[in-house]
Amino acid sequence: MFSFLVKRVLAGSLIVVMVSILVYALFWYGPKSPALELCRRDTNNRCTDAKLVDYEQKLGYDNPIYSEYGKWAKGLVSERKIEFGTTEYVCAAPCLGLSYRDRSQVTEQLKDRFPVTLSLALGASTLYLLIGVSTGVLAARRRGTLADKVLVASTLVFSSLPYYLVALLSFLLLTLSTSAFPEVQYVSFFDNPASWFSGLLLVWLVMGLYGATAYTRYSRGAMVEALSEDYVRTAKAKGLRSRTVVFKHGLRSALVPVVTIFGLDVAFLLSGTVFTEAIFDLEGIGKWGVEATYIKDLPVVQATSLILAVSVVVMNVIVDIVYSVLDPRVRLS
Amino acid sequence: MTSVEGNEPYLKVTDLTVRFPTADGLVQAVTDLSYGVDLGKTLGIVGESGSGKSVSSMAVLGLHDRRSAQIDGSIVVGGTEVVGLSEDKMRSLRGNSVAMIFQDALAALHPFYKIGKQLSEAYLVHHKGATKREARARAIEMLDRVGIPQPDRRVDNYPHQFSGGMRQRAMIAMGLINNPSLLIADEPTTALDVTVQAQILDLLQDLQREFNSAVIIITHDLGVVAEMADDVLVMYGGRAVEYGPCKDILTHPEMPYTWGLLSSVPDVSADTNARMIPIPGNPPSLLAPPTGCAFHPRCVHASKVQGDLCRTTLPELLPGVRGENHLKRCHLANPDAIYEAEVLPEIAPEIMEGGLR
Amino acid sequence: MTTDAELPGPEAEAPTGAAPFQQYDEPVAFQDLVGQTHAAAELNPDAEAVLSVDNLRMYFPIKTALMRRTVGHVQAVDGVSFEVPKGGSLGLVGESGCGKSTTGQLITRLYKPTGGSMLFEGADLATMSEGTLKPLRREIQMIFQDPYSSLNPRHTVGAIVGAPLRIHNVVPKNKVLSRVQELLEVVGLNPEHYNRYPNEFSGGQRQRIGIARALALQPKLMVADEPVSALDVSIQAQVINLLQDLQKEFGIAFLFIAHDLAVVRHFCPEVAVMYLGKIVEIGDRASIYSNAHHPYTQALLSAVPDIKQAATGGRRERIRLTGDVPSPIDPPSGCRFRTRCPIAQEICTRHEPPLLQIGKRHKVACHFPGRLGAHPREPITARLLGVDTTGAPDPGASPATDLRQQPGYADTWFDLDAKSIGRA
Structure with missing residues (x-):
């Protein structure tokens, strides 16, 4: 290893x-x-x-x-x-x-901006998994029922709206006009964890819910496949509870394909979330990098490219490690 | 049958019907199936793909999806009616007093969990008070019992680290870990090589003798049935077409489908003049089964029945000419005579030379 | 042809769902059905060899993941020699991993062998370049095990069966269709179904499609790799009878690879038994099935469930093989079967037994060849190898020089009773 x-x-x-x-x-x-x-x-x-x-x-x-x-x-x-x-x-x-x-x-700028992007990426990707996988599992368990159809249809409708529209509308409706959510702002986690959380909550929800729709469908598919495996039937035949069968025997296999996509998604989130940063006016590296590209600001473009490359490499290694934890057959000697 | 009068068999299936709704219509996978298995006895269920042999056995464990499968009739396991039983009560039977082992052990064992973990999981779920350590000891004991060398080391292996034969042994160990009274083996040796198959069949017989359990062995291989079973149930198109003591069915089959199965497989010791006589056509569709006898479109002896009875009327499962225990679903009046006069000389010329026993 | 049973009669019923084109005939009478079947194939002892395989070897390199360094070899096929007679059949049996399928794939040149020769009508397939091989590919065709994955689901049956005709340009373009229909009829399918897709056929019918495709180029040799093991029992016999028809009608030779000893016995007058990349026993039907001299062949045969035996009471005593087949990466020294052999002795670890001809058409590779329960106590090969009974070098003995293993059978052979080379 x-x-x-x-x-x-x-x-x-x-x-x-x-x-x-x-x-x-x-x-x-x-x-x-x-x-x-x-x-x-x-x-x-x-x-x-x-x-x-x-x-x-x-x-x-x-x-x-x-x-x-x-x-x-x-x-x-x-x-x-x-x-x-x-x-x-x-x-x-x-x-x-x-x-x-x-x-x-550039280094100083990066030190200021990367934590913003990192916070966005961490929060959003956590929601991808939590919301996406749980709704996917739910849909797979009720495959063919009304609940399944409603879930799948609503993810399709939601994800066919342009992201910037969803983000902009929620920003306008939920903070500016109704104040249902606290004002969007970035406060360092180390300065004030509570404001860090409340300041980014809406952004996380918008990114997370939107991105989770894809995960609902991935994990539903993977889960339907896993639940039709012979070993799931064996688990049932042993007399295990349905919950144990679904989560211990089904979900663990279903996670393998989901993890692959998730790793790449996180890497791209880490390299900047341009629309989100622009709409919610957050100083992350996404907006910064795009602006630098317009004016051919080489040092900044170079820095943001490096962030993307490093993120992809690191996430791939993490995905491999997670694989080997999930599936002993790929465990590396 | 082998059950003593007035003494109910451990498993008693009566008029079992299983239907599944599909996009193309209602599939009637099993129709009016009845059979019984005593403790210490083995029933072989024979049939081709789609004959309903696996579907009927999975119903015994309540493994079909409760929302879609429609199950009618009665299945009594050790005095408990299983059809309509609550999921919780069903669960306490599964893997406990009734266990099932499956065909392809590589697919049927979870690739991500250690063999020992999968075995002890089966033990713990029915022994609430047991500790993990006890369960592990029990797993090692069972692996040892089914002949896996160095079980205390092998218990920590994953399924992919086992050979095909060892995986099937581990599967059997898992099935037997709670001393079930009824073991259902669904094609337990189909994926295995002959020498390994022989080992596994020997093992199953030893274990049955030791635990005195009732065994159902589902297979398409008449050879396996011949070696293992006390009784045989031949299924076609979801129905029992012949049912009786194994020896009697293999030597004096009374249903043309059984003849067809026997004549389709050559024997390693057969006369070289013996023929492999196929059954023409293909297995029937369960969506729109043939009228009358489901086998009539493929039956080469239907012309020996008066009129078009075979096409219009479903024959009942009734005792044939060889006694009350041997049931057959066929309109032929004298099947034993036809078999001896026509079929046997073609598939076993050497028996005819020596005269029929 | 014996195909009437499958062709729809005039009063055929409408399609019935799951398998849409399964149509029922007016039932045939039993005697007619019997007339369409065959007894076990017979040996023609005078037939020349169409294929002669000599010392064929295939070692697959094992490479490390990163540096692609070769760290070992899987010795899948290791020095195999046999002949397939013109218009006859040789059966290749053995358990999974014994190399029988690899041998078939070598003959169709899906792989280039590591060594040895494969003479097909005088040309050596083993060393030929792809270019010179192409015309010969017409002559050797393959039938696969899985009728589900071996047919492209997006191509019509006509395209599948016609593809070899088009690739090899054997008939003019406008004649392809009529030839395809002819072929479908030969294998017992409705010739009007040429524009249907594989998923519209049952397993047995798909296997017929695969056979029609193999037949399209009128091959001289067919390599059939487990052609019936994926089929339902009642369908297996249909396909075997069809193959026997084709063999009789077109004089096709078969290399028939299967694990089912009974089916092989019916189809092949000659059989080779493989274990861990080597042939351990080869001979005609009677030699292998009634007079096996190798303990592995005996174990295999005793493991096959026997319906008649069981039906008439009791079952035959089995030879229990213990343990698993060793890895072909690091096979045992000497005789490869010795780790599981009930009669192995010291010599077996030291020397590989030569494949010795012990009868007119019977060769066996064992130091202690004999009928079940009557294996000799002393190795009969010791003198031939120039060693003593434990396999240690014997300065007094002179090893026989002509132990090289040839594909066919010699006129003289080792007489087990006299323990010397001679003619029986």
Whole structure:
């Protein structure tokens, strides 16, 4: 098991490195110079060729790609000094560079923003599982009955509404006009757990309920299949209670496919929830990354890509571990 | 039958009918089925897929979905009427006084739980006062009893770490862990190789002798029945078509379907002039069963019956020419004579040479 | 043809639900039905071999997950030699994992063998390239066990049966349909059903479709891998009789792979018994079923439930094999059966017994060959191998040089009574 983990972590690190090189190369060899946007903005759209060259020099695009990538990579482990025009910025390790837009340190921004996204992702994914799996199991146990049909139909209706519409409507109706929920805000869990909880409650519910619809259907399908397995019949024939049969013998097998999808979903939640952050006005990394992409703010895009890559790798390892806990046949020697 | 007059058999099934609603209509899987099994005796239920042999036995354990299956008739297990019994009371019978072992042990054991855990779970559910340690000791004892080497080590293995034969042994151990009085074995050896099958059949016979339980063995293999059963019940299209003592049915079958089953399988020691005579056509649809005798569309002896009785009238299950114990559902007046004169010479020429016993 | 039983008669009833195209005939009379069946197939001792397999081996490498390093081999087939006579049948029996199915797959070249040769009409299938193999693929066809998964559910029966005709371009495009209908009729299906899908047929009918597909290219050899074991008992006999018809009519040779010893006995005049990748005994029907000399063959036969025996009272004493089949990754030294053999001695751990011809058409690989209960006390192979009775090297003995195992049978063989090579 341990050697397996080491292998997975090594392979994962390789993937993360490759992603960072890829993002760098995309900027470097992309059709438009990343400096152009910045130059235009600073000069009110009167960016001349000479000015552009000047900007490119400032951002280091006149150097070879490997030396710039090398500088960036080195900054991850040691302090780095970045000259920008006449000003010199000191960027402490791990340094992810300076944002082109406001010269802010990406690492510091990340420290502020990632907890917001993490809080959203944790709350929402917990609800995915709690609501999705429990309704899925319920529907599977009552397969073919009215309850099953109503559940499946309502998940379909709900999930065919656009997410931003659902989010925006609940924001407007439930907080602004009726105050049924406390005001949406982010307070650090470590500062005040109660406000952390109350400030994000509505967001979690909106994200969780919306995302859970898919989990209702996944887990219903997986559960229907599991309940038709021979070993479930054996469990019944032993005289076990129906509850034991369903949860101990059925659900454990049904969770295996659900866990796979869940792992990937969590990874994507961790890399930012753009609509949610925009509608509820939360400063997470999703909105930040999208805005940075518009203006080709390489250090910020690089940072958010890394978050996604690391999340995918970490979640995959976690999924593998959960698999091996659930299913002894894949337990790794 | 083997039951003594006035002494009820341990399992007594009377006029059992099982229906399932499906999208295509009501499927009548079992119709008016009656049989009995005494303690210490084995009943073999023979039939092809769709004959209702498994459905009827699962009804004994109440394993059908209560919401959809419609079960009529009576099933008495050790004096308790099972049809219509509450789920709680049914549960206390299942795996306790009535146990079932299934065909494919790899699929029938949970792949995620250790063998020992699955066995002790079966023990604990019917022994509320027992501790986990006691249950584990009992599991090891049972694994040892069914001939699994190093049971104290093997108890912590998962099913996939067992070979096919060992899994079936573990399955049997699980079925017998609460000393059931009735054991239903549904195709217990079908997925196994012959030498392993022989081991498992020997084991089942030993265990039956030891525990004096009533055993039902469901199979499509007449060879297995021949070795194991005291009585045989042949099913076709959801009905009993022949029922009686095993030896009598195999040597003097009185129903053309049973003849067909016997003539379809060759014997390892048969004369090389023996033929494999198939049953023409395919098993009937349970949605729209044939009129009259369900077997008549495939029956090659129907022409020996007056008029079109076979097509219009369902024959009753009545004693044939060989005594009260041997029941058959067929219009043929002298089936034994036809079998000896026509069928036997083709499938067992060597018996004819030596003259019929 | 014996197919009338399945074809709908003029007064056939309407489809009845579950199997929509199951149609009933006016019942045939019993004697007519008997007339359409066959007794056990007979051996033609003069037939030449259509396929001659010599020392065939297949080792599947076992690789580690990450580095793809080979850490061992599954010795699925290890030095198997046999012949299939023209228009005849050889049965291959054994328990799961003995390598019988792999052997069949090697002959149809689903795998390229690790070693050995497979001479088919003078050409060696084992070493041939894919390109030169293609015309020969027409001549060797396969029938599969599972009639449910071996037919593409999205193709019509006509497309399935016609595919080999189109691939190998054997008939003009506009003749494919009529040829398909002919084939369906040959295997006892209604030729008008060519545009139906596999799920509209019962298991037995699907197996007939698979047979029609295999028949399309008029092969000389058919490899039938458990062709009836997935079918209901009453249907098995239909399919076996159909295969016997086809063999008689078209002179097709069969390599018949099955675990059911009784069915093999009926269909095959010659049988090879495999254990853990090797042939332990091979011979004609009488040699194997009435005169088996290998303890494994004897154990297999004694394990088969015998209806007549049981019906007439009591049952035969069984040879109980203990334990499980060892892993083909690390097979036992010497004789592979020794770990479960009731009569194994020291020599069995040291030397692999040669497949020795002990009768006109009978070979056995055992140091102590003999009829049940009459196995010799001393290894009869000791002198041939140049060792003493425990298998230790014997400086005085000179090992026989001609122990190489050939596919067919020699005119001279080892006489068990005289303990020397000679002609009986």
